[in-house]
Amino acid sequence: MAQESPTFSPLYRQIKSLILQALEAGEWRPGQSIPSEQELAMRFSVSQGTVRKAIDEMAAENLLVRRQGKGTFVASHSDPRAMFRFLRLVPDDDSIPQRESIPLECWRAKAGHEASRILAIEPGAPIMIVRRLLRFATTPVVVDEIYLPGEVFNGLTLEVLQSWRSSLYSLFESRFGLRMIRADEKIRAVAADKSTAEILDVAEGTPLLSVERVTYTYGDRPVEWRRGLYLTEAHYYHNELN
Amino acid sequence: MAQESPTFSPLYRQIKSLILQALEAGEWRPGQSIPSEQELAMRFSVSQGTVRKAIDEMAAENLLVRRQGKGTFVASHSDPRAMFRFLRLVPDDDSIPQRESIPLECWRAKAGHEASRILAIEPGAPIMIVRRLLRFATTPVVVDEIYLPGEVFNGLTLEVLQSWRSSLYSLFESRFGLRMIRADEKIRAVAADKSTAEILDVAEGTPLLSVERVTYTYGDRPVEWRRGLYLTEAHYYHNELN
DNA sequence: TAGTGGTCTAGACCACGCC
DNA sequence: GCGTGGTCTAGACCACTAA
Structure with missing residues (x-):
């Protein structure tokens, strides 16, 4: 019937674009670490899993680099x-x-x-x-x-x-x-x-x-x-x- | 101390290689659908989420193609x-x-x-x-x-x-x-x-x-x-x- | 309406890097 | 030992497809 959401965008994508915005605004510099998944989850009031999925996509696009035990880092051509x-x-x-x-x-x-x-x-x-x-x-x-x-x-x-x-x-x-x-x-x-x-x-x-x-x-x-x-x-x- | 697992492989990767085996053995033909995530989860005695992660990777490698509402299909060059x-x-x-x-x-x-x-x-x-x-x-x-x-x-x-x-x-x-x-x-x-x-x-x-x-x-x-x-x-x- | 994949959550535990 | 990302689970609900 009613077309509920012609431009439906899942929550993790919205989070992704928020992180992207922060990145673009220079909130974190290349090579530096971004806040932990927990912190970002609190900041955006979503679960850690949702942040995780957003970061997953950005890591796949080489925008971020995950390093187990250390954190998630802004990709850099200086690396x-x-x-x-x-x-x-x-x-x-x-x-x-x-x-x-x-x-x-x-x-x-x-x-x-x-x-x-x-x-x-x-x-x-x-x-x-x-x-x-x-x-x-x-x-x-x-x-x-x-x-x-x-x-x-x-x-x-x-x-x-x-x-x-x-x-x-x-x-x-x-x-x-x-x-x-x-x-x-x-x-x-x-x-x-x-x-x-x-x-x-x-x-x-x-x-x-x-x-x-x-x-x-x-x-x-x-x-x-x-x-x-x-x-x-x-x-x-x-x-x-x- | 003891090196717990020198060749640690997460469960979803093991599932992935089991699905790969089935694929290789011709259990499902190109273009056909594979069993639903629920069925595979039961078959391998893991949670649906674990199967999902295995399939995610295989979809990213163009081995499988997901189609929402329809199922997951074996990739085919005839497509x-x-x-x-x-x-x-x-x-x-x-x-x-x-x-x-x-x-x-x-x-x-x-x-x-x-x-x-x-x-x-x-x-x-x-x-x-x-x-x-x-x-x-x-x-x-x-x-x-x-x-x-x-x-x-x-x-x-x-x-x-x-x-x-x-x-x-x-x-x-x-x-x-x-x-x-x-x-x-x-x-x-x-x-x-x-x-x-x-x-x-x-x-x-x-x-x-x-x-x-x-x-x-x-x-x-x-x-x-x-x-x-x-x-x-x-x-x-x-x-x-x- | 039933079945499929897709999203979201909450919580437990593991592996890794560093102090 | 602690904090990070990584894995695994279980369950609820949404979106899409087809009968």
Whole structure:
């Protein structure tokens, strides 16, 4: 008969979005622990099991990290376990390489049509463009061109990038308070242009993986658009299908 | 003090592996429903909540599919919702294309060094090799070369392949009782060789995505090794990162 | 209306990390 | 020993599906 709840949302999802709000508001910082399940249950006046289910989902989405006996922590790109979480390039011998990010350029620009559409900002709005090289041990393997909304990344310079000894996303997190939650990648095969070929030390025309990534923060807000060119002669992009 | 349980396994995981066993033994067929949570709880003499947690995990792994009000079902590649579950190629305009699989060749061979290693069979053991073309609407987009253990795929012929009007994995499931659970892909950029270029109707040397996939059935047993060459001029390989 | 999965609760106990 | 997350239970009630 009567449609009771056209937008029925279970209690644990409401709790989840409350925790999300707190997270977004910066109530707990990346790497820090959030209150215990008991405390949260009291705070929201629900049972511990309901809080638990909310946290379960958020842990599955890599927003939180549970550690038995210790507590629940806000996920962080500064955590060694998650440092290159989004980089799927692996050496052919499946070793874990020493990665090194080498910033090449960093300049201001105005958002063109495509950048404004993808980053959901006004055309002509300020953006930052970063070019950088990624090396595995001493081998150059990836050239990235990264587009960032200038609004958010105010104060980003080549010097800042060069003085940072860790992953880009951990810099974004620490310096700009931006937490990268998830990303979408579009992968294609392309031929290396001259300048990329030089940087990667291969012949012009060498087939490369073009990896176009849009990265999102809380609320599915896009905050990074990057295009990486991956050299796959001694490495491969690894993907697991379920 | 005493190390109580070096290999502690919670009850719900034991239940999970019992359900897995039943699944593997073919007690319930793909697409069919398994017993209700209550029935399983009685059968295994545990609470409904414990069964629920076991099923939760299996649903997350795409082994089972829950449908509220109806029951829990064995996942199937014949289900339209999961038909091309492992194919990540998408048209640039993000439309959902009409896919068509065109078998080109199918022959017997003996496993070489690499095939035997990957499929975990004896070198020299019989294998089947299938070559096929995949079209989106009328556009050729993928050429696959597929290696299958002959032991399992006894009776596979080009005629069988040609008479099947659906996805390969649904054929494997229906005809050979083989259920593909998960897969690992290694992606590279390569240049099109002459014969592939002809089939895909592009110039020789065109950059293509090389997608090497190993597919596993229950118990992490590898049962398929394939290499696909994807044309990415009007399509892209989509990947979501979390 | 009956049966299924989905939610929510309350309480007991276990495993783990740390002091 | 204490606090944390992790497991297990039992029971009540809700939402969805199909007969």
